[in-house]
Amino acid sequence: QVQLVESGGGLVQAGDSLRLSCAASRRALSNYAMAWFRQAQGKEREFVAAIDWRGGYTTYGDSVKGRFTISRDNQKNTVYLQMNRLEREDTGVYFCAADPRKIRAGVRKEEYDYWGQGTQVTVSS
Numbered sequence: 001q002v003q004l005v006e007s008g009g010g011l012v013q014a015g016d017s018l019r020l021s022c023a024a025s026r027r028a029l030s031n032y033a034m035a036w037f038r039q040a041q042g043k044e045r046e047f048v049a050a051i052d053w054r055g056g057y058t059t060y061g062d063s064v065k066g067r068f069t070i071s072r073d074n075q076k077n078t079v080y081l082q083m084n085r086l087e088r089e090d091t092g093v094y095f096c097a098a099d100p101r102k103i104r105a106g107v108r109k110e111e112y113d114y115w116g117q118g119t120q121v122t123v124s125s
Contacts, residue, residue, distance in 0.1 A: 002114050004096050009119030014088055016123075020081040020120050022096030022116060030054075030074040033105050034097035035039045035112060036081045038121075048094070049081060050089040053102035057123040061107070063089070091120040 006018040022034070028101040037051035049060045049070035058070050078095055097112035104111065 001076045002029070002032060004098060004114060004116035006094060006096050006116045008117040009094060011122045011124065012086055012121055014086060014125045016086050017084045017124050018086065018121060020083065020094055020096075020119060020121075022079040022081075024061070024077045024098070025078075028074070029072065029077045029079065031097075031102060032100055032114075033102045034070075034079045035097045035099070035105065035107075036079075036094060037097060037109055038071060038090075038092040038094045040116075043092075044093075045095070047107045047109070048106035050107060051079065052105045057105050059105055059107060063106060083121070086121075088123050088125045091121060091123050093120050 003025045019118040036048040041090045051058045051070045055072050056120045067085045072079045095118045096112040099112045
């Protein structure tokens with residue numbers, strides 16, 4: 001099964017940008033649709049963005065539309081989340097997830113079989 005490792009989180013100020021990466025190993029990333037979710041302390045895990053296996057289709061949560069961009073490089077076995085104009089409400093642990101039903105880019109966490117350990121993003125005002 002695929003293993004996922006997120007990186008790129010950190011402490012930033014409101015209005016700054018960050019790029020998260022999710023590196024896959026053991027299996028080729030091209031076998032999966034991919035997504036990013038986030039979880040703030042004390043809250044449910046929330047959908048952020050998803051991308052199909054070729055990168056031809058993307059979808060975003062309402063709170064990040066126009067600010068975040070999901071992309072993938074199957075040659076590098078990596079998925080990215082470019083986060084611009086960060087807001088304090090974007091604070092949380094960000095997880096990448098993989099769905100072997102690769103033509104889908106679902107928005108529900110139940111659709112994803114494999115998860116990374118997460119990377120913390122903290123936005124200060």
